[in-house]
Every structure is written in C-alpha cells, then in structure tokens.
Amino acid sequence: MSFLKFLDPVIDQLGLRGTDNIEPLKGPCAKIGVRPSQVIVILGGIAVFMMLLGLAQKFLSTFIGVLYPSYKSIQALSSSEKDDDKQWLTYWVVFSTITVVDSSFGFVLEFIPFYHLIRLALFVSLFHPKLQGAQVIYDKFIAPNYVKYHEQLEQQAKGFLSKAEQVAKEKLANAQQ
Numbered sequence: 001m002s003f004l005k006f007l008d009p010v011i012d013q014l015g016l017r018g019t020d021n022i023e024p025l026k027g028p029c030a031k032i033g034v035r036p037s038q039v040i041v042i043l044g045g046i047a048v049f050m051m052l053l054g055l056a057q058k059f060l061s062t063f064i065g066v067l068y069p070s071y072k073s074i075q076a077l078s079s080s081e082k083d084d085d086k087q088w089l090t091y092w093v094v095f096s097t098i099t100v101v102d103s104s105f106g107f108v109l110e111f112i113p114f115y116h117l118i119r120l121a122l123f124v125s126l127f128h129p130k131l132q133g134a135q136v137i138y139d140k141f142i143a144p145n146y147v148k149y150h151e152q153l154e155q156q157a158k159g160f161l162s163k164a165e166q167v168a169k170e171k172l173a174n175a176q177q
Helices: 002-014 017-021 023-032 036-052 057-078 083-109 115-127 133-176
Strands: none
Touching (some): 017 023, 017 036, 023 036, 036 115, 057 083, 083 115
C-alpha cells in the first residue's frame, strides 16, 4: 500500500529495513500489500500507545524484549558466524541481569512514571544493531564485576551445591526406609 510510504523515513531511522527479510512475515504481509517493516512500525506504535495508556505495560515491554532477540538468537545459532552468537549471548546475559534486578526491585520501580516505557526503550537499545547497548553495559558493568567476584561466587555455588546434594541424599535415604 503506497500510502504507508510515509513510514519509510521512520523505518530507515530505526534501522528496520532488514526486517523486510524476515521469512515468516513476508507471506502474510504480501497478501495484504504491505512490507514487514511497515507492520513492525505500526505494531510498535500501537504498543507504545497502549503503554502510554497504561494497558499491558509489563507484558508488552517483556514481549518486545524477548520476541525479536529470540528470533535473532535462533538465526545466530543457525549461522556459521561467531560474532552474532556473541552479540546475542551478551544480550541475554544483560537482559537476565536486568530482569533479576527488576524482579527484586520492581515494586519500587513501578512508581517511576512511564517506567515500563523506559524499560522497553532500554530493551530496544540493548538489541538495536546501531546502539549495541548490551555490549556497552556488559563491558562497563558486568564483565568487570565478574572478573572481580567470580572466584567467590564459584566457591559459594560449590558450597551450596554440596549442601543441596547432601540434603537430597539424606532425604532420599529417609524416604527409602
């Protein structure tokens, strides 16, 4: 549909031209006469509008933060290149870290106006090919702390696993009696 051409500058600015090559979207989009990138921009706009209205905020920010990265991760695993594997593994490490923090302190963070919209913008900045925010956060925060504390964490994990194994064996022995 030619009337959607006005979306082209937005698509270019957001770096979404590559989404026109997503196979599962090509067929349905061709049937209705639009490009996949146009559908993604429209659905993204609807999602942001819904979030501004306070509808399904957490679901939408998590859904968008998981859907596209999951697709790109599967694509990366299917390719022979290693750079894309590293990019998406880094994304998931950062995403997981943010999710743990969000799960722990989300009840306080919910009081920040437009928190889920900010959260969505953060997730998009983490996976956007031009920004590569996940790599920045990993390099500046996660990697230095991993280097600093990984030995202590390994010892704590070994101690915990040893204790858990001991408890499990005791429970199993008691259950067999």
